[in-house]
Amino acid sequence: MKRVAIGDVVLESGECIRQVEVGYQAYGTYDREANNAVVVCHALTGDVYVAGDEQRAGWWEGLIGPGMPIDTNKYYVICSNVLGGCYGTTGPASLCPEDGKPYGSRFPFITIRDMVRVQRRLLEVLGVEQLYAVIGGSVGGMQVYEWMTEYPEMMQLALPIATCSRFSAIAIAYNDAARQAIQSDPEWQGGDYYPAAGPRRGLSVARMIGMITYRTAELFEERFGRSLQATNDSDPSQTMFQIESYLRYQGEKLVDRFDANSYLTLLKAMDTHDIGVNRGGIEQALSRVRAKVVSIAIDSDLLYPDSHQRDMADLMERLGKKIDFYLMESKYGHDGFLVEFQKMGRIIKPYFDR
Structure with missing residues (x-):
């Protein structure tokens, strides 16, 4: 991973984060x-x-790489860690330039729009003036919506996948359950837990909640059903089902690689995501779009229902925008965009065969 300094960043809220670094x-x-x-x-x-x-697999390597639908022999592909994250870009665990201590609870509220503006600044530093495409799924798709409305002349192609133009009430509800799990952990300490490990149990439970929303009842039933992981004849209350073991494993795996404050920061950015804010509403925001839009929804997505993306596609069509809408069938639910490489590739590849 490379890191680059992009200077001070003034946020949508008016607050300023000094000496921001971006990992990409x-x-x-x-x-x-x-x-x-x-x-x-x-x-x-x-x-x-x-x-x-050479050291690790890529999370979209079935779509991006040499000979893949987005062929890196032809395209220059850039992926940066978002503002507020914990994988190289300035976030709550970063050291504040003023006192050399982690930001913790002092890290300011950020939005999806702030993330995209930081990505735009990164491109300026890298000398990239125009883009062929912007693509992303889930929170990444939220960023795509912001890209195509904040910088409409910047790209030819925009591909929002399994995402939304504004977050729904049920999705905010899931996020708040996850947030309460983290903030109820005594080890959270109001966000100022560094250099300790922090609220590992709370973050683990938050991840378990998330995993339930990312997959489908059909898939869980197929993979786990009522199969047992462990039995206890003397105390049936201690019996564990395989689905319980799976969710706990996923929660424990996340706490070894992610910062709880970053998780909270990004959840709140998701909650407040609405491309219509300060643009006169969603219709006015989408009227700014100039790129060709390829919208891909997943029919079993619990977190980002396909009906919302279809509605946005219909609205863009009424506004005279160039829009292609695809509904991808998948038993994997929201996570289908990270799993169904063949189906995704068949949709995406023609748009990158120039």
Whole structure:
């Protein structure tokens, strides 16, 4: 991973974060004349390794890489860690320049729009003036919506996947349950737990809640059903089902790689996401779009229902925008955009076969 300093950043709220650094990874070679730059926006706990490297697999390597639908032999692909994250970009665990101590509870409220403005600043530092495409799923798709309304002349193609133009009430409810799990953990200490490990139990439970929303009842039933992980004949209350074991494993795995304050920061950015804010509403915001839009929804998505993306596609069509809408069938639910590489590839590939 590479890191670059982009200077002070004034947030949408008016607050300023000083001396911001951005962690990013780039694949391929930039060709200004060919306009081959592609920005990939990652999801909630994602990182910059979209296509992987010699040491690790990439979370979208089935779609991005040499010979893949987004071919890094042709395209210059950039993925940066979001503002507020914990994988190389300034976030709550970063040291505040004023006193050299972690921000913790002092880290300011940020929005999806703030994240995108930081990504735009990164491109300026890298000397990338135009993009062929911006693509992302889930929270990454929220960023795509912001890209195509905040910088409408910047890209030719925008691909929001399994996402929304504004967060729904039920999704905010799931996020608040996760937030309460973290903040109820005594080890959270109001966000000022560094250098201790912090609210590991709370973050683990928050992740368990998230995992329930990312998959489907059909998939859980198929994989686990009522199969037992462990039995206890003397105390049946201690019997554990495989689905319980799976969720606990997923929760424990996250706490080893993610910061609880970053999780809270990004959840709140999701909650407040609405491209219509300070733009006269969603219709006025979408009227700004100039790129060709390829919207991909998942029919079993609990967190980002396909009906919302279909409504946005219909609205853009009424506004005279160039829009193609695809509904992808998947038993994997919201996580389908991270799993169904063949289905996704068939949809995406024609738009990158230039």
